[in-house]
Amino acid sequence: MDYTKLxxxxxxxxxxxxxxxxxxxxxxxxxLFAKSMEVMGTEIVEKLSDQTSEKINSLxxxxxxxxxxxxxxxxxxxxxxxxxxxxVTLPVEIVNQVFIELQEAHPLLNIIKFQNAGLKLKALTADxxxxxxxxxxxxxGEIEGQxxxxxxxxxxxxxxxxxxxxxxxxxxxxxYDWLKTFVTIQMSEAIAVALxxxxxxxxxxxxxxxxxxxxxxxxADANGVVSYADKEAKLDLSKLTPQNAPTLLAPALxxxxxxxxxxxxxxxxxxxxxxxPSDYYxxxxxxxxxxxxxxxxxxxxxxxxxxxxxxxxxxxxxxxxDNRYWxxxxxxxxxxxxxxxxxxxxxxxxxxxxxxxxxxxxxxxVVATLVAP
Numbered sequence: 001m002d003y004t005k006l007x008x009x010x011x012x013x014x015x016x017x018x019x020x021x022x023x024x025x026x027x028x029x030x031x032l033f034a035k036s037m038e039v040m041g042t043e044i045v046e047k048l049s050d051q052t053s054e055k056i057n058s059l060x061x062x063x064x065x066x067x068x069x070x071x072x073x074x075x076x077x078x079x080x081x082x083x084x085x086x087x088v089t090l091p092v093e094i095v096n097q098v099f100i101e102l103q104e105a106h107p108l109l110n111i112i113k114f115q116n117a118g119l120k121l122k123a124l125t126a127d128x129x130x131x132x133x134x135x136x137x138x139x140x141g142e143i144e145g146q147x148x149x150x151x152x153x154x155x156x157x158x159x160x161x162x163x164x165x166x167x168x169x170x171x172x173x174x175x176y177d178w179l180k181t182f183v184t185i186q187m188s189e190a191i192a193v194a195l196x197x198x199x200x201x202x203x204x205x206x207x208x209x210x211x212x213x214x215x216x217x218x219x220a221d222a223n224g225v226v227s228y229a230d231k232e233a234k235l236d237l238s239k240l241t242p243q244n245a246p247t248l249l250a251p252a253l254x255x256x257x258x259x260x261x262x263x264x265x266x267x268x269x270x271x272x273x274x275x276x277p278s279d280y281y282x283x284x285x286x287x288x289x290x291x292x293x294x295x296x297x298x299x300x301x302x303x304x305x306x307x308x309x310x311x312x313x314x315x316x317x318x319x320x321x322d323n324r325y326w327x328x329x330x331x332x333x334x335x336x337x338x339x340x341x342x343x344x345x346x347x348x349x350x351x352x353x354x355x356x357x358x359x360x361x362x363x364x365x366v367v368a369t370l371v372a373p
Contacts, residue, residue: 006043012036013193013310021201021313033194068177069093075334076179087335087352092116094180095332098188106192108309111272112199114327114355158206158225161194163187163351183334187351193310199325199357200274200311200318203227208327208357210311211274211320211365215358235368237317242289246301252319252366253302259324260361267321269303274318277308279370283317320365330354 016032024032068076071091090098095116195208202210205227209215217229235252259265275283287300300306304319312318332353359365 006039009036009039009043012039016193017197017201017311018313020197021311023203026205036193068180072180087333090332090334090351094184095329097180097184098191098332106196106309107307108196108199108274108311109192111307111322112325112327112357114329117328117330117356159208159355160206161191161353161355163191163194163353187332191351191353195355196309197311198355199327200309201230201313202357203229204358208355209359211318211325211359212312212316212367215362231362231365231367233316233367233369235317235319235366236372237283237286237368237370238372240283240286242287242299245287245299249301249304249319252368255366256319256321256363259363265321265324267323270321270323271302271304272307272320272322273300273304273368274307274309274312274320275370276312276314276316277310278314279312279317280306280308283370315369315371317368317370318365319368320359324360324364326356326358326360328356330356 012032013036016029016036019029019032069091072093075089075091075094198208198210200210201212202208203213204210204218205221205225209228212231213228214231215228218226219229220226234255235248237248240248253267253271256271257264257267273283284298284306287306288296288298291297330353332351334349334351336349
């Protein structure tokens, strides 16, 4: 489905992402996210006969003859049985398909690769991929202690994302193949909006730490939950031109080639410049020049790729390396919502999933301004 054709949903998502970017009250953020999911469900059902059905039928017509797995059949039996209100774990096949779908509409979620941690909800991270993990010294020295200091286990069980899946009751009778595709489409967009926002501006409080946050500015609340403040913009792109772009970008890139421990890291081919869709073409225009043959040429130096993200605040951009961000996802569950939905022909489910995300260090990204102060 082309979500740009859902105007009310697009407007609701804009309010939600702005609230997160402006560090609005957590309850207000949750309220706006829930509202955007409600609006999405309503608009999808309104357009179900054409857009959603068309995509589902198209996907089913082109998919392989691979049958649903045993775990998928069991899952949909539980969802459609109408017996009780069980919380059921989504099969890994559906989880993987959800991520394939959301990557298509949200490029950032295809760039940052999430590792599936299953139901463990724990991630193993290291201080650095260079340096501490290999040291010179006595053969039988304190190797074990050094390794323990370099690697850390992170519990991300509190980083829970709850979204909503709205299914027309008639769809429950359309067969499991059709239902699987419908659930996948809905879940992918619901998850993508909140997850992409967290990867860019998340403050780390029960959510991933965003690329625009300063890892040296963490503050714990009364419950020990740490949140991180915004990074200061170090890069001014307001006067960027094709001629001065290399000179403007080089200092920031040089900073990103050294990790927080002073060790060189490879970034060639991994640098992205993240920008809001409404700012994308104005920024792209600054990299365009007219050559001698009268042809417009796009020249972005150092093989930097421009990427659009709804989560980037207007007038800002983020330069980052895509290979230096910890990203893990845990299991997903689906449960029937036990309250009456306003539209009686719909069945509402809540989807719970778990994510961990954090830049390796503060040198992974540099925040830029697009407009002169």
